[in-house]
Amino acid sequence: MDSSRGVQWMLLLFEIRFFVIFTLESIEIQLFNEVIPLAEKFLPSFGFFLNFPFKTVPFHTFVINFNFCAAQEGCKPSWSSSPCPSFNTTLYGRVRYLLNGQTVSCKGSCPSGTTAVLTCQEFYSKNNNKIPRCLKNGTWNLELPFCAPDCGKGNSVAPLVVFGQSASPGSFPWHVALYNAVEEEHEFWCGGSLISQFAVLTAAHCTWQVKPEKLLLAFGKFRRELNIMESHVQVIEAARIEALESYQDASGNYNGDLSVIFLKKSVEINRFVRPVCLDWNLVHIDIQLSEGTMGAVLGWGITENDTFSEHLKLLYLPVVSDINCIAQQEIDFRKFVTYTSFCAGFANGSGVCNGDSGGGLVFWDEESQRWFLQGLVSVSPRKSGTPHCDPFYYTVFTKVSLFVNWLKKLKIDKDPNAVAEGTEGGEPEITGTRTPERTTNDPRDPYSLIRKYFEKYPAQVGKKQLNFPHSQKILDLLQRTDVVEGFTPQKDKQTC
Structure with a gap:
């Protein structure tokens, strides 16, 4: 044994909730309490001595209401500061x-x-x-x-294909079907993309002069018809629609062709319904919208047989440069290719068409293993003599990432109903206030008595010799019947 430390003693008290280790040079008091199941150490540098053996007060009085070191800077537990x-x-x-x-x-x-x-x-x-x-x-x-919904994750990554194929349920779980009430019956209207639990992004021409109370949105839908039951589908009413104030539809050449539909209630996130990622910091836009990059688009649009698809279709399309897109388009259509849009597709009859409007064009990011929304199906040339699009021309998409600041202002990740009532949803409330310090006016509280004693007789901080008079008076105070008996400790407002 190290002779410099002298004889070491350990006193075990209160059912292994409190013990004291002391030597000739120092004293160590360790506590176990019900709030923190770890030993917390009190190391008084001023030194005081506990007579051995000695009488003590009850455990709850000693530990909860009395802190040996509260009155001295030289003796503080590791959590004596405010919790x-x-x-x-x-x-x-x-x-x-x-x-x-x-x-x-x-x-x-x-x-x-x-x-x-x-x-x-x-x-x-x-x-x-x-x-x-x-x-x-x-x-x-x-x-x-x-915790926010994990964006851009599907149940599986579909193989790269050029021509349309049926999309497997849950592979692109952000795709949404919009239904508009026409003559009291809801008809399929457009596609959209879930961008938060409370909001869907679609093309503004899909919501132009449409009242939100007439819209129904179906999530996790695979079959086009609304009345076809699917076990995992969620159908939610629209609460309100937001579009750019400058949007003028056809008279404005569909510039800024995007709108946000807020939901009356949040969707339930599961393997069939999850949001797509947005390029909030514009990290991916240059790479993903470079010429030749392949993106995926889904829809129930017109097929090669000039009929709507009954099942959700998936199509991969390459991005086309503005120069090549404009050169391939008819003169009257070129005005729709602007700074707020881009072109994608094949000029071989396999492009998107009527019914695909508002659907998202998404791009895979290998590093994050997520899909990012960069485009919304906007406009394409019509086939001569028909009201249908011409799939042998490139399609124009709205450039979503140019509008991220506008989307941030809309607070798409907040519950619109809670915001209206003055309380935000989504993020948890964080409080940084301090807990009030423990106070008591009970004259029999041992904590108050010991504190008053140290204020009157300060311990000699830093000295190695044991201060027997101080320790004896502490014990006397603790053993006073008028201090301990009948004293009901207040419920502590601090951890200790």
């Missing part, structure tokens, strides 16, 4: 609190050094991987991440 408020319950996820690598229970507040780790439920992911830590001043150094 941090625990985070409010987060949607679609679970928060686990860790201290020194062990799980702890933060009921109302957490000690300093605690980290908060968020785990999201299936089909959701964190908006970032940052881990908040509780600081000694009683605040978290970071906001808690929130």
Whole structure:
């Protein structure tokens, strides 16, 4: 044994909830409590001595209402600083609190050094991987991440094909069918893309002069007809429609041909209904919209037989440069190719057509393993003598990423009904306020008595010799019957 430390003793008290280790040079007090199932150490540098053996007060009085080190800077537990408020319950996820690598229970507040780790439920992911830590001043150094629907993920990646084929259910789970009430019956109207739990992006010409109360939106749909039952389909009414104020439909050459339909209630995210990713930071637009890049589009549009497809079709199309697109188009159609649009397709009869309007053209990102929405089916030339499109010409798509700032202002990830009532949905509320310090006016509270004692007789901080008078008076105070008996401790507002 190291003679410099002298004889070491350990006193085990209170059913292994509290023990003291002391030497001739120092004293170490360790606590186990019900809030934090780890040993927290008190290391007083000023030194005081507990007579051995000695009488003690009841456990709950000693631990909950009395902190040995509260009055001295030289003796503080690792969590004697103000605790941090625990985070409010987060949607679609679970928060686990860790201290020194062990799980702890933060009921109302957490000690300093605690980290908060968020785990999201299936089909959701964190908006970032940052881990908040509780600081000694009683605040978290970071906001808690929130769980958002995992975007751009399908059940499978379809093989690359040139001509249309039936899309398997769930392979592109963001595709939406729009139905408009015509003479009291809802008819298939356009396609769209789910971009959040509360919003669908489609072409503005699909919602031009259309009242939202007449629209129904079907999610997870594979068959075109609304009245054909499919077990995983969700049908939701539209709440409101937002389009660019400058949009003028045909008279404006379909410039800015996009609109957002907000839903009356949020969709349920599952393997058949999930949102597509948007290129919020314009990281992918240059690569994905470069000439020859292949994108995927879905729809129930006109087939080669001039009839609507009964099943959802998938088609891969290459991006075409503006120069080549304009050169291939008829003169009267060239005005529709603008800065806010781009062209894609084959000039061989396999392009998109009537009924595909509003559907999304998505591009695969190998690094993130996600699909990103870059285009919306907008306009294409008509076949001579018919009201139908001509699939032997390139199709014009709205360039979605040019409008991300407008989409941000619309707050598409917020519940529109909650926003109207003054409370935002989606992200959990983060509180950074400190918990009020513990106070009591009870004159018999041992905490108050010991604090007053140290204020009157300060301990000699930093000295190695044991201060027997101080320790004896502490014990005397703790053993006073008028202090302990009949005292009902207040429920502590702090972790300790």
